[in-house]
Amino acid sequence: MEKLGKAAVMTAPNTDLEIREYPLPNVEKGAMLVKIKCCTICGSDLHTWLGHRKSPTPIILGHEIIGEVVELGEGVRTDSWNQHIKVGDRVSWTVIDNCGKCYFCKGLQLPMKCLYLKKYGHDSCDEKPHFSGGFAEYCYISPGTCVIKIPDNLSDEEAAPANCALATVIAGFEAVELKPFENVLIQGAGALGIYAAALAKHYGCNRIIATDINSQRLEFIEAFGATDTINTRDMSNTEGIEAVREKTNGLGVDAAFETAGVADIISMGLKSLRIGGRYVQFGNVFPGADFSYDVSDIIFRMLTIKGIHNYDTRHLLSGISFLSQTREIFPFASLIQHRVNLENIREGLAFARSGKSIRVAIVP
Ligand SMILES: [Zn+2]
Ligand SMILES: [Zn+2]
Structure with a gap:
């Protein structure tokens, strides 16, 4: 049968x-x-x-x-x-x-x-x-x-x-060639953000700044390597950007990762970058995620925006190794x-x- x-x-x-x-x-x-x-x-x-x-x-x-x-x-x-x-x-x-x-x-x-x-x-x-x-x-x-x-x-x-979540984040880190001692912004303290924080720590990043509107999630992500957390719930975009810049000598972060799936936070992420900074878009995986931005800022400050969808085999292999090596730390x-x-x-x-x-x- x-x-x-x-x-x-x-x-x-x-x-x-x-x-x-x-x-x-x-x-x-x-x-x-x-x-x-x-x-x-x-x-x-x-x-x-x-x-x-x-x-x-x-x-x-x-x-x-x-x-x-x-x-x-x-x-x-x-x-x-x-x-x-x-x-x-x-x-x-x-x-x-x-x-x-x-x-x-x-x-x-x-x-x-x-x-x-x-x-x-x-x-x-x-x-x-x-x-x-x-x-x-x-x-x-x-x-x-x-x-x-x-x-x-x-x-x-x-x-x-x-x-899914981890291998995708690894693909994004590779796409913007994240280096040790760089400062990063992670917008969203869900699964993608948590893996991004832990990986950034593992890569040897300096300031790992996480933002979210949920204070419990921000507290949670501290156990995964976030050095600074900012609750943006009651903040204007400008206040959010200022808060990130303050933590990076006024320069802005080297790379920022959108991990929340919220189009409204993209402009804050881009404005928080230093000149020549790189931005990775992971979260907005459904249609209608429009945002408006002054493109001259992308030109004058020489920004890079990368979209990451799916990943290659090596990213999964790295992900499994990373978990196996760091499970006692995170x-x-x-x-x-x-x-x-x-x-x-x-x-x-x-x-x-x-x-x-x-x-x-x-x-x-
Ligand atoms: Zn998935
Ligand atoms: Zn094919």
């Missing part, structure tokens, strides 16, 4: 997910099937569920996943870091599956924007192999995906957000303060939406 697995399926935005059963797929050459041990709910899962952005349906959301290998396809002997892999190993994998041959993959080294890109938790689950997202019992990892084994010293929950496990099982996904999504926990985990 065909073996079945459960999944929580979104059939339309803003409605309760439906628990469905699908047959487990045959594992093709180069692929693998994993049993999901933990999936954390990312901000972008919430945006899709709430209908802030278009998405195919039916869909199994969830892409920050840790799985245990249950079946390996023909030819799979190692992970993408050349480590031997076997049934029972715990793995994380890139959120993208790219073709490796198209203009963006091969011609421009931008696999994250592959013409034939597939993304876990972003595509319809109507057709086989069905198990394409994290809100499920199983996930099918197709051959174009890069997989990495999880080191023994990391728990499932510590490692789960690595393949309390990554505390990002997850709430857990539900698949049947209680409704409660999990509501909790994630409330913002009371940086991440909510779905566990078996």
Whole structure:
């Protein structure tokens, strides 16, 4: 008899997910099937569920996943870091599956924007192999995906957000060539901001200034390397900029990272940069995030603005290494303060939406 697995399926935005059963797929050459041990709910899962952005349906959301290998396809002997892999190993994998041959993959080294890109938790689950997202019992990892084994010293929950939030932040640091002793501004103390602060500390940055409108989150980010926090809730843009400049001898920060997904804070971020400063946009991942800015300031002060979407394999490898090396320094496990099982996904999504926990985990 065909073996079945459960999944929580979104059939339309803003409605309760439906628990469905699908047959487990045959594992093709180069692929693998994993049993999901933990999936954390990312901000972008919430945006899709709430209908802030278009998405195919039916869909199994969830892409920050840790799985245990249950079946390996023909030819799979190692992970993408050349480590031997076997049934029972715990793995994380890139959120993208790219073709490796198209203009963006091969011609421009931008696999994250592959013409034939597939993304876990972003595509319809109507057709086989069905198990394409994290809100499920199983996930099918197709051959174009890069997989990495999880080191023994990391728990499932510590490692789960690595393949989205953390790897994306690492890609952003690389894009602006962040250097030791630089001063940075992090706008938003959610998961992206927390990883950005911890990484900046690890990189040897000097002032790591975090802003948010939530004082609890600002207190929380101090444990992740933020040297200064500024609550901008009751501040004007000008006051916010002044507060950042005061901490950098009036010059402004070398680099700033928008990690909140709020378009209104972009001008403050740009104005807080020093001459020649670099700005990274991570958070505004849904349409309508317009902002207005005097472009002459970008010219005269020679600013750089980078948009970062998805990432490449090396960023995930670095992310997993970083977590494994620094888990005693930064309390990554505390990002997850709430857990539900698949049947209680409704409660999990509501909790994630409330913002009371940086991440909510779905566990078996
Ligand atoms: Zn491609
Ligand atoms: Zn994500």
